[in-house]
Amino acid sequence: MTKLLEIEGLQTHFFTRDGVAKAVDGVSLSLDRGEILGLVGESGSGKSVTGFSILGLVDPPGRVVGGRIVFDGADLVAGGERMMRGLRGRRIAMIFQDPMMTLNPVLRIDTQMIETVRAHADVSRAAARERAREALVRVGISSPDERLESYPHQFSGGMRQRVAIAIALLHEPDLIIADEPTTALDVTIQAQILSEVQTLCAEAGTALIWITHDLAVVSGLADRLAVMYAGRIIEAGPTAGIIARPAHPYTKGLIESVPQGKRHGTLLKQIGGMTPSLLHLPRGCKFAPRCPRADAACDPEPPLAEIAAGRGVRCVHPHLEAEESAAS
Template sequence: MTKLLEIHDLQTQFHTRDGIAKAVDGLSLSLDRGEILGLVGESGSGKSVTGFSILGLVDPPGRVAGGRILFDGEDLVAGGEKAMKKLRGKRIAMIFQDPMMTLNPVLRIDTQMVETVQAHADVSRKAALARARDALVRVGISSPDERLQAYPHQFSGGMRQRVAIAIALLHEPDLIIADEPTTALDVTIQAQILSEMQALCAQSGTALIWITHDLAVVSGLADRLAVMYAGRIIEEGTTAGIISKPMHPYTKGLIESVPQGKEHGTLLRQIKGMTPSLLKLPEGCKFAPRCPRADAACKPEPPLEERETGRRVRCVHPHTEPLAEEAAPT
């Protein structure tokens, strides 16, 4: 069976006054139906641009300059906006960090949801409204009939995000791309929404790409993780495998900088240095300037190689021992 999503050598670039920023540079990735992938990395590593590229939402001065994105076998890059229009909102949906990217402030929720349903399904207003109501119930919104008649500003931030998630679910898409949708919410609501999303995806067989800078957030949710650095994937594997035995020094650093609770009052170990500017990337491994293991062997840039079954790592000096018990997130 074809994979739901296959990305081959994706290149997404921004033409700026100071040069070409290669925000995504040679990214390859695949996703099975119903699978949950956590796309993780520090701010600026190219996570959102990857999500936007899949949905055909990269605006000038940015463009997808190369590669193939196969969705259910269909090449979205070659198909252009015409192919994408048929899929976006129907078979592929996106949830943004800011729900107001989805919601229109001047329209009532029922109007927006009915419009979204009718954009891709030839159904009556009554049937569309019933579907909207059902979606609100599924994301845990009580008194949905009342809520349908409200405007976005009448909701709390958490509720607005739930409505945006309900809208993403309206057509039971095959794939949802969620770009840090819970980052602005408090921890309790964040945890609730995460576990609800997990249940909803399992119910409907929807695959999910959950984008976050916060490894702790996705480690309880995702089947697999892909860790990004400077527009590349530097490590990919099962969540359990990566959390217990990160092989790339960057991944290990990310895991060790997750707060443990029990270390209250002590300083967290942080990865030293800063993310490099895309316009001034070092030769060879892009992480080398920050890496405790870097040496002459880190030039030229290592390829993303399968080091163990299902584990790809872009490093010539990977860690091969499991993390010490006390360092692994609980």
């Protein structure tokens, strides 16, 4: 069966006064129906711009300058805004970090949800309201009738995000792109929402791209991970394999900087150095200046090479399984 989403060599650049910031520079990834992909990386690595590019929401001075985004067989880059308008909200939905990106502060929840339903479905107001009510129940909002008549400011942050998720689910989209939607919430509420979204996606067969800088959050949720660095994917593959045996030195560094019970009492490792400025990227491998394994072989920049089935690494000196077992 064809993939639900296939991105090949995506390049999204920002043409600023100081130069061209290549926020996304050659990203390739694919997603099956119902699959959950965790898109992970430090701040500024290009995660959000990747998500916005899929939805056609990149504003000037930014522009998709290269690559293909094929959704269910249709090329979204070639199809342009007209094609996107037909898909956005209906077949591809987005959940933002700030639910107020989705919600209108001056409209009651029922008004907003009914409008959203009727934008893409030819149904009566009553039927649209019923669908909205069901969506609120699905995301765990009690007394939905009362809640429908409330304004966004009458909800807590966690509840507002639930409403935004309910709106994303209204049309049972094929794909949801969630950009750090739980980062601003309490850890307990974050965990609740994560597991609920996971269940909802499994029930509806919805594919999910969960964007986060927090590897711990996504490792319990995603089937596969794609790790971004300086606008590129530097490692991708099944979650369990990457967490257990990260191959790229950057991924390894990220994992070692996550607090874990079994390493209690030992100092957390940190990745040395700083994220490079996109306007002054080093030659060759973009991680080389911070990498303990870097040498002359790291220039030119290596491609994302397959080291095992479904497992890609952009590194000439990856941590390989054989070497790990030799060391232990």
